[in-house]
Amino acid sequence: MQGVKLMKDIYVADVVGIEDGTEVELKGWVHKIYDLGKISFVKLRDKTGIIQIVIDESLNVKLRLEMCIEIKGKKVKNEKAPEGIEVQVDELNILGKTYYDKLPFAINAGKIKAGLETQLDHRTISLRAPKIAAVFSVQEKIAYAFKDYLRARKFTEVYTPKIIAAGTEGGSEMFTVDYFEHRAFLAQSPQFYKQMMVGSGFERIFEVGHAYRAELHNTYRHLNEYVSLDLEMAFIEDEFEIMDLEEGYINYLFKYLKIECERELKLYDIVLPEKVEIPRIPLAEAQGILLEVYGKRSSKADIDGEGEKLLCQYIKEKYNSDFVFLTKYPASKRPMYTMPDDKVAGTTKSFDLIYKGLEITTGGQRIHDYEKLIANIARMGFKTEEFEFYTENFRYGMPPHGGFAIGLERLTMKILGLENIREAALLPRDMKRMTP
Amino acid sequence: MQGVKLMKDIYVADVVGIEDGTEVELKGWVHKIYDLGKISFVKLRDKTGIIQIVIDESLNVKLRLEMCIEIKGKKVKNEKAPEGIEVQVDELNILGKTYYDKLPFAINAGKIKAGLETQLDHRTISLRAPKIAAVFSVQEKIAYAFKDYLRARKFTEVYTPKIIAAGTEGGSEMFTVDYFEHRAFLAQSPQFYKQMMVGSGFERIFEVGHAYRAELHNTYRHLNEYVSLDLEMAFIEDEFEIMDLEEGYINYLFKYLKIECERELKLYDIVLPEKVEIPRIPLAEAQGILLEVYGKRSSKADIDGEGEKLLCQYIKEKYNSDFVFLTKYPASKRPMYTMPDDKVAGTTKSFDLIYKGLEITTGGQRIHDYEKLIANIARMGFKTEEFEFYTENFRYGMPPHGGFAIGLERLTMKILGLENIREAALLPRDMKRMTP
Numbered sequence: 001m002q003g004v005k006l007m008k009d010i011y012v013a014d015v016v017g018i019e020d021g022t023e024v025e026l027k028g029w030v031h032k033i034y035d036l037g038k039i040s041f042v043k044l045r046d047k048t049g050i051i052q053i054v055i056d057e058s059l060n061v062k063l064r065l066e067m068c069i070e071i072k073g074k075k076v077k078n079e080k081a082p083e084g085i086e087v088q089v090d091e092l093n094i095l096g097k098t099y100y101d102k103l104p105f106a107i108n109a110g111k112i113k114a115g116l117e118t119q120l121d122h123r124t125i126s127l128r129a130p131k132i133a134a135v136f137s138v139q140e141k142i143a144y145a146f147k148d149y150l151r152a153r154k155f156t157e158v159y160t161p162k163i164i165a166a167g168t169e170g171g172s173e174m175f176t177v178d179y180f181e182h183r184a185f186l187a188q189s190p191q192f193y194k195q196m197m198v199g200s201g202f203e204r205i206f207e208v209g210h211a212y213r214a215e216l217h218n219t220y221r222h223l224n225e226y227v228s229l230d231l232e233m234a235f236i237e238d239e240f241e242i243m244d245l246e247e248g249y250i251n252y253l254f255k256y257l258k259i260e261c262e263r264e265l266k267l268y269d270i271v272l273p274e275k276v277e278i279p280r281i282p283l284a285e286a287q288g289i290l291l292e293v294y295g296k297r298s299s300k301a302d303i304d305g306e307g308e309k310l311l312c313q314y315i316k317e318k319y320n321s322d323f324v325f326l327t328k329y330p331a332s333k334r335p336m337y338t339m340p341d342d343k344v345a346g347t348t349k350s351f352d353l354i355y356k357g358l359e360i361t362t363g364g365q366r367i368h369d370y371e372k373l374i375a376n377i378a379r380m381g382f383k384t385e386e387f388e389f390y391t392e393n394f395r396y397g398m399p400p401h402g403g404f405a406i407g408l409e410r411l412t413m414k415i416l417g418l419e420n421i422r423e424a425a426l427l428p429r430d431m432k433r434m435t436p
Numbered sequence: 437m438q439g440v441k442l443m444k445d446i447y448v449a450d451v452v453g454i455e456d457g458t459e460v461e462l463k464g465w466v467h468k469i470y471d472l473g474k475i476s477f478v479k480l481r482d483k484t485g486i487i488q489i490v491i492d493e494s495l496n497v498k499l500r501l502e503m504c505i506e507i508k509g510k511k512v513k514n515e516k517a518p519e520g521i522e523v524q525v526d527e528l529n530i531l532g533k534t535y536y537d538k539l540p541f542a543i544n545a546g547k548i549k550a551g552l553e554t555q556l557d558h559r560t561i562s563l564r565a566p567k568i569a570a571v572f573s574v575q576e577k578i579a580y581a582f583k584d585y586l587r588a589r590k591f592t593e594v595y596t597p598k599i600i601a602a603g604t605e606g607g608s609e610m611f612t613v614d615y616f617e618h619r620a621f622l623a624q625s626p627q628f629y630k631q632m633m634v635g636s637g638f639e640r641i642f643e644v645g646h647a648y649r650a651e652l653h654n655t656y657r658h659l660n661e662y663v664s665l666d667l668e669m670a671f672i673e674d675e676f677e678i679m680d681l682e683e684g685y686i687n688y689l690f691k692y693l694k695i696e697c698e699r700e701l702k703l704y705d706i707v708l709p710e711k712v713e714i715p716r717i718p719l720a721e722a723q724g725i726l727l728e729v730y731g732k733r734s735s736k737a738d739i740d741g742e743g744e745k746l747l748c749q750y751i752k753e754k755y756n757s758d759f760v761f762l763t764k765y766p767a768s769k770r771p772m773y774t775m776p777d778d779k780v781a782g783t784t785k786s787f788d789l790i791y792k793g794l795e796i797t798t799g800g801q802r803i804h805d806y807e808k809l810i811a812n813i814a815r816m817g818f819k820t821e822e823f824e825f826y827t828e829n830f831r832y833g834m835p836p837h838g839g840f841a842i843g844l845e846r847l848t849m850k851i852l853g854l855e856n857i858r859e860a861a862l863l864p865r866d867m868k869r870m871t872p
Contacts, residue, residue: 124829127636200563389871409709435825
């Protein structure tokens with residue numbers, strides 16, 4: 001190879017832009033093998049894509065699917081190869097051997113022919129399928145967009161404890177932890193701590209971290225451990241400012257995904273809207289629409305899963321929006337920290353965001369006045385002394401504030417049109433699954 | 437105020453750059469009050485700083501320390517005021533009332549006169565002290581620098597489960613969780629999952645998330661829940677590539693902090709070095725130095741806390757470095773996934789990074805060959821079947837890989853010269869503390 005420039009530390013996706021005849025070094029997995037005897041055409045897959053490599057029998061290597069290899073070879077044009085290029089291999093090293101009789105399922109032949117549970121059992125394999133990897137490429141960008149959007153708006157990123165002494169809902173549906181001599185819980189949300197951090201002078205904070213729900217639900221939309229995109233913001237006028245912020249994020253996100261995930265969105269046939277304007281409808285009004293338009297009765301203070309779907313259908317037809325904010329939830333259905341809306345008796349300054357028939361956000365303004373908070377905790381039947389570590393903070397000047405949380409897996413699922421939330425979790429945890 | 441431009445949505449730090457005579461709106465906390473009868477000089481504190489505001493008695497407001505207020509007023513020059521500016525208040529609203537008899541401790545008079553435990557009990561108050569807030573401003577930037585550095589190098593950010601079925605060390609020192617019908621653990625580190633994600637085709641991944649250690653240690657340097665800056669990288673040559681990456685991060689970080697945290701570093705009298713070159717010394721050699729130079733004997737395969745401090749003293753004198761990589765730890769002291777170093781029998785391709793006398797990182801190359809891994813698990817006395825959910829992944833082509841983890845609180849503590857790691861945790865969890 002004397003006199004020939006060797007390009008190292010490059011990825012498959014870089015090769016197309018490299019001059020013909022250049023010697024390149026690539027590393028990756030054996031995705032597909034066409035053994036023609038004298039030569040083999042092999043597809044090499046790395047983080048960035050798949051490329052055809054040509055291996056002469058004189059190299060005397062026995063490849064198996066999914067081996068990790070390193071090659072050196074010459075980039076050449078070949079009209080018959082995908083992208084019109086291939087690499088003629090001069091040197092090949094096996095970096096990672098395989099020890100299987102048979103792969104659990106094929107990942108190089110279109111749609112995986114294995115059920116979701118089998119795919120999750122063999123997550124390291126299923127994630128190698130380009131279409132499945134694309135889910136997490138999009139998910140990563142959803143979180144990046146959230147962080148970048150907020151960093152640019154003077155929000156501080158925080159890491160708050162997940163081991164807690166008492167829950168926001170008074171201890172229901174929480175996992176318990178043996179914490180030395182004590183019983184502790186896993187946080188259902190960073191709610192208390194978000195508020196405390198706002199009150200600690202950070203004013204605007206966000207957290208991207210795990211939340212835990214010990215709900216006895218095994219459905220397409222529940223995970224028992226999920227990633228929550230959380231924010232909280234001080235000195236707001238009302239809950240609509242929080243909705244403005246979320247709408248701003250959704251618009252920022254969609255623009256960002258169009259640029260950063262063009263290939264991934266195409267794989268899923270997704271065309272994101274240019275601009276998102278989200279209708280804001282009081283819950284009672286939405287219930288009225290459901291009754292009037294679809295003859296569907298709702299329970300007193302809520303809309304059920306079917307109702308969310310029908311409502312989104314209505315909103316899509318009337319406003320051409322995949323999103324709808326439901327506002328002014330009744331106080332009876334909201335946690336004790338939720339700010340009452342004095343304009344409409346019995347309602348609160350809170351909202352849900354429904355996206356394509358699924359709730360992806362709960363948010364609103366919170367109570368910031370100490371006496372009001374204590375009264376509300378008592379009104380809801382909790383013991384105020386159990387929350388002292390939380391309410392104590394409200395004695396020392398808490399600003400008006402509010403926030404929201406987005407379930408990362410739910411948002412990912414809905415953007416890509418996935419059917420089960422487990423498809424949008426790298427390693428899902430549900431009632432039956434603790435591994436891998 | 438007719439005809440005068442009102443600047444809204446600004447912060448205290450913005451005022452200095454605003455034209456004299458401009459009407460500004462500011463929101464924040466009452467930091468200090470000098471009541472002179474006819475007028476009061478008040479320090480208003482927000483996320484960005486402290487400014488003097490002047491309130492005439494005609495406004496008829498009764499302020500208390502730490503109230504949240506909103507003011508409108510005119511920016512004027514006043515040579516006697518800090519920064520030479522102040523705001524003459526025209527309008528004042530109290531946004532957040534106070535309900536205390538006495539503040540737990542003063543945060544407006546230099547060093548807080550309360551012990552660390554009291555400060556942590558009243559975390560919302562202590563965090564309002566500018567010097568304490570600065571710790572978390574630096575901490576936030578340490579994490580940003582880590583993420584930005586890795587995003588620019590094609591690393592993917594992942595979120596892996598913290599509820600796990602088995603630990604990296606076989607279940608010792610882990611918190612147990614009641615997970616429906618099963619016993620689960622809280623992850624001591626994302627080690628298994630970092631490796632799996634590398635093998636899933638992401639190649640390079642990082643995670644910033646909580647790690648849990650049920651260690652019975654109540655020391656200045658242990659937390660039972662902490663934030664771990666974790667990365668893992670495929671297709672490496674050896675552990676030195678991982679050390680290069682960490683050294684690169686430290687240099688990137690210090691440059692970043694000099695720009696982003698100039699004020700905070702000054703508050704702590706910290707001057708960061710221009711360039712960090714980290715000596716790399718095999719553990720056995722370091723033990724020899726300790727014996728020869730300080731007459732200190734080390735236990736067979738480790739250096740204790742005192743030894744780490746003495747060694748750093750030696751390194752500082754000899755190499756002018758606050759950091760030292762200790763390499764080639766003995767296999768007996770490293771977890772079962774650690775790559776043996778065949779060049780020096782009994783040692784591994786692993787390292788620690790010691791910074792100013794404290795270990796802040798453990799890292800190294802991992803075993804990627806299935807048979808080698810199984811043999812090593814058995815050799816260390818574990819049951820291989822208990823790790824099947826993990827080892828299974830190694831059957832299908834795992835690339836050579838390695839990584840490291842940095843304790844975020846430890847790094848923060850050492851950069852700022854704090855004495856107790858609890859000072860570097862927003863809401864620390866230790867053997868005695870689950871609240872606030």
